[in-house]
Amino acid sequence: MNFLMMNIPLNITKTIHDWIFSIMPEMAANITEWVLIAIVYLALFAVAGLYLVLLERKVAAWFQLRLGPNRVGPWGLFQTMADALKLVSKELTSNDRIDKFLYNLAPYFVIVTSLMAMAVFPYSKQFQGFDINIGIFFLFAISSIGVIGILVAGWSSNNKFSLIGAMRSGLQTISYELSVGLSILTMVLLTGTLQLSEIVEIQRTGGWLILQGHIPAIIAFMIFMIAGTAETNRAPFDLVEAESELGAGFHTEYSGMKFAYFFLAEFINMFIIASIAVVLFFGAWLSPFGITEGITWFPEVIWFLIKVLIIIFLMMWFRWTFPRLRVDQLLTLEWKYLLPLNLVNLLIMAIVIWLNWTI
Amino acid sequence: MSYFSDIYNGIKTLLTGMSVTGGYFIRARKGSLTQQYPDNRETLKMFDRFRGEVVMPHDKNNEHYCTGCQSCEIACPNGSIEIIWDRAVDPETGKKKKKIDKHIYHLSMCTMCGLCIEACPTDAIVWAQNYENSVYDRAALTKVLNQPGSVVKAGIED
Numbered sequence: 001m002n003f004l005m006m007n008i009p010l011n012i013t014k015t016i017h018d019w020i021f022s023i024m025p026e027m028a029a030n031i032t033e034w035v036l037i038a039i040v041y042l043a044l045f046a047v048a049g050l051y052l053v054l055l056e057r058k059v060a061a062w063f064q065l066r067l068g069p070n071r072v073g074p075w076g077l078f079q080t081m082a083d084a085l086k087l088v089s090k091e092l093t094s095n096d097r098i099d100k101f102l103y104n105l106a107p108y109f110v111i112v113t114s115l116m117a118m119a120v121f122p123y124s125k126q127f128q129g130f131d132i133n134i135g136i137f138f139l140f141a142i143s144s145i146g147v148i149g150i151l152v153a154g155w156s157s158n159n160k161f162s163l164i165g166a167m168r169s170g171l172q173t174i175s176y177e178l179s180v181g182l183s184i185l186t187m188v189l190l191t192g193t194l195q196l197s198e199i200v201e202i203q204r205t206g207g208w209l210i211l212q213g214h215i216p217a218i219i220a221f222m223i224f225m226i227a228g229t230a231e232t233n234r235a236p237f238d239l240v241e242a243e244s245e246l247g248a249g250f251h252t253e254y255s256g257m258k259f260a261y262f263f264l265a266e267f268i269n270m271f272i273i274a275s276i277a278v279v280l281f282f283g284a285w286l287s288p289f290g291i292t293e294g295i296t297w298f299p300e301v302i303w304f305l306i307k308v309l310i311i312i313f314l315m316m317w318f319r320w321t322f323p324r325l326r327v328d329q330l331l332t333l334e335w336k337y338l339l340p341l342n343l344v345n346l347l348i349m350a351i352v353i354w355l356n357w358t359i
Numbered sequence: 360m361s362y363f364s365d366i367y368n369g370i371k372t373l374l375t376g377m378s379v380t381g382g383y384f385i386r387a388r389k390g391s392l393t394q395q396y397p398d399n400r401e402t403l404k405m406f407d408r409f410r411g412e413v414v415m416p417h418d419k420n421n422e423h424y425c426t427g428c429q430s431c432e433i434a435c436p437n438g439s440i441e442i443i444w445d446r447a448v449d450p451e452t453g454k455k456k457k458k459i460d461k462h463i464y465h466l467s468m469c470t471m472c473g474l475c476i477e478a479c480p481t482d483a484i485v486w487a488q489n490y491e492n493s494v495y496d497r498a499a500l501t502k503v504l505n506q507p508g509s510v511v512k513a514g515i516e517d
Contacts, residue, residue: 062384063380065392066392066393067393317377317381
């Protein structure tokens with residue numbers, strides 16, 4: 001049982017961590033903490049997923065001068081829960097002659113990668129599940145596994161259109177991952193560390209990174225938002241779901257809860273992209289101008305959530321404003337505009353740091 | 360050089376679009392376009408040009424304007440209108456004259472194209488604003504438009 005003794009620094013909050021380790025032997029405390037973290041993160045996942053769907057519907061309605069869901073519960077707050085209940089009760093159908101194993105595996109691929117990515121974010125000073133020194137690298141590696149889930153789903157469905165949808169999605173995600181990676185790299189150049197908690201600590205003294213890096217950081221943020229929106233397969237980059245051509249792309253053949261997994265993962269990915277943006281550019285749980293710096297009881301996670309919600313709102317604003325891109329326009333944007341700009345921006349950032357022009 | 364002006368114009372037009380939808384977002388709470396249908400059944404008013412179903416208005420003497428010319432029946436592309444007509448002797452002139460016995464309208468087949476109303480020379484049939492047309496029995500959608508005992512208004516047919 002040596003693997004249980006591995007010194008993986010998992011903790012929900014410092015206080016609970018210390019308390020558990022004070023009342024139990026070390027191995028039992030470790031296991032208890034794993035279970036607790038799993039429960040906390042699953043709950044976070046479910047609540048965030050469900051309420052992001054509701055938020056999306058409400059925001060979409062307001063952008064189009066409609067009302068949105070307002071029947072189930074006060075202001076329609078229970079609408080998505082009712083939807084989830086309906087999806088759970090639905091039959092899980094499948095095509096003839098599918099690759100059963102891969103077909104059933106694909107939704108878990110997509111959802112597990114989202115869950116793993118959520119574990120490393122510093123939600124507040126204490127609340128960080130897994131504080132590794134290669135946090136950014138871990139996020140980047142994990143987010144590229146999601147595309148395998150999409151490709152597997154499309155391939156195993158025994159449906160030409162799903163396959164085409166999966167290919168389009170794969171093409172898009174792999175292309176834009178380059179831009180996401182390079183814009184993150186620009187910020188890593190500025191901070192000089194890959195550990196997320198340390199990136200936050202750097203911002204405590206020197207101001208948020210978008211201010212520290214000024215021009216190259218702002219360009220990096222814009223590129224990150226564009227590429228991040230594309231990576232989550234959201235409009236205006238939702239070529240996967242080109243309605244008139246494909247139905248719903250790679251997940252056409254999925255029904256019930258398996259479909260809901262893809263759907264939830266999409267919204268959780270939006271949350272993840274927004275969280276990365278908040279950690280890298282807007283100081284994660286740090287309050288603006290240090291308003292709540294001295295207040296010990298104030299939950300810093302609130303600042304994190306507010307910033308994340310603002311970024312998510314921005315992404316929703318994109319979705320309900322911009323028309324969908326054609327596939328050649330999508331690739332032109334990435335390979336002719338974002339990638340060269342990103343490389344130049346990386347160079348500018350290096351010069352800015354070299355000449356000490358950071359604020 | 361058009362590379363950089365493309366980027367500039369792209370960002371500018373995207374921001375223009377976002378300002379339009381952002382304005383909608385702020386105004387959405389004041390007045391949304393959504394009709395809360397079953398709740399506002401009393402106050403809901405349909406538009407003048409709304410095509411609900413074909414009706415035949417009768418005046419207070421139970422007289423209608425339909426002369427039984429069958430233009431509407433011919434104009435209807437899918438046979439939703441059937442006219443059962445008769446000949447009766449006009450008491451004043453003593454001549455035989457065409458009159459409708461039953462003006463039958465199959466709402467279940469009607470596509471609301473409005474050709475019958477266009478074709479009617481005497482404006483005997485018009486669009487009604489009724490929009491709640493769901494019934495349990497299909498037979499309830501076969502309607503006789505002229506009321507029992509009604510006659511054509513004098514002076515229409517000349």
